[in-house]
Amino acid sequence: MTKKNALAYGAIALLFLGLGLYMGVRTKQADPVTTTVAPTAGPQTPVQAMFAQSMNDATGANHSLSRWKGKALVVNFWAPWCAPCVQEMPELDQLAAESTAKNINIIGIGIDSPANIAEFAAKHKISYPLYVAGLSGTELARDFGNKQGGLPYTVLIGADGQVRKTYLGKLKFDELKADLAKL
Template identity: 30%
Template structure:
């Protein structure tokens, strides 16, 4: 009886430490991976989006080559990142079950509507869910930007995705210029996109 009680207490302690460690890791990643330096106070709106009066973006000091991949869209057509060379790419990793991802999607759609005739391509990679689930979510919300499926999460693994949403901003030469972990509003997205012209 005593041994089983000690084992239960030890297991509970280890689970608690593991949860704390994971939370600290995700918190520190979201702080260190983000390249956003806010010059004004943030306020959280009721829909969970962060709004700022002005946002200053610091691009990566050293550009890194974006890893190429090939995934299928909702119609089964294969698309690779290398197909988009010569265009600026806003690459977003998300899932239908993720509340910050869902809060960010209308902002991405607004950006898409404003930029659909430009040199910017928005690519949202859905991680790990079946086609039917993703297609229904996209159709119900009438989103029009490009959705790709990463059913085995192989591309998410290549891009070291530890929390979602995570976004990469890739220039016309295929270099990652900036990365943002967490949800964004349209002003933040536009500030990141401006760094692709430098």
């Protein structure tokens, strides 16, 4: 190995060391994600597991997701850095306003830091509830069948607590509205 190559490898190693230290400090300063899960006996369905959790909303207030039991529910897993997620949110917001009278609710479960979701919510004024799940939201989405881990991922849950359909990728709203009409 030449002296020139050794210097180049050393410089790259120092760059990665600096980047690692920066990310470590930055991660320690991030807002904590508060998600609690109630203890249960026996295996749970993904819907039961979701209803057993409490999550913070975009303002930091903690909410029990059990408040959605017995209601038809559209659960949208999203992230502020996901372009298709952001593109579909205005239409989801409009659908949420239209669906309230039909007792169909829409919630968003954000897979990002509390600070990023709060910033996004303040900027875009989404009217349906946005919850902060952090990386645990990815695991919850996997429980609902999102084995690829892609976003957006949407789950349609009937008032009976049964998953009726899942959607991977940007929603086709004509399809979603037809599926909602069947509830």
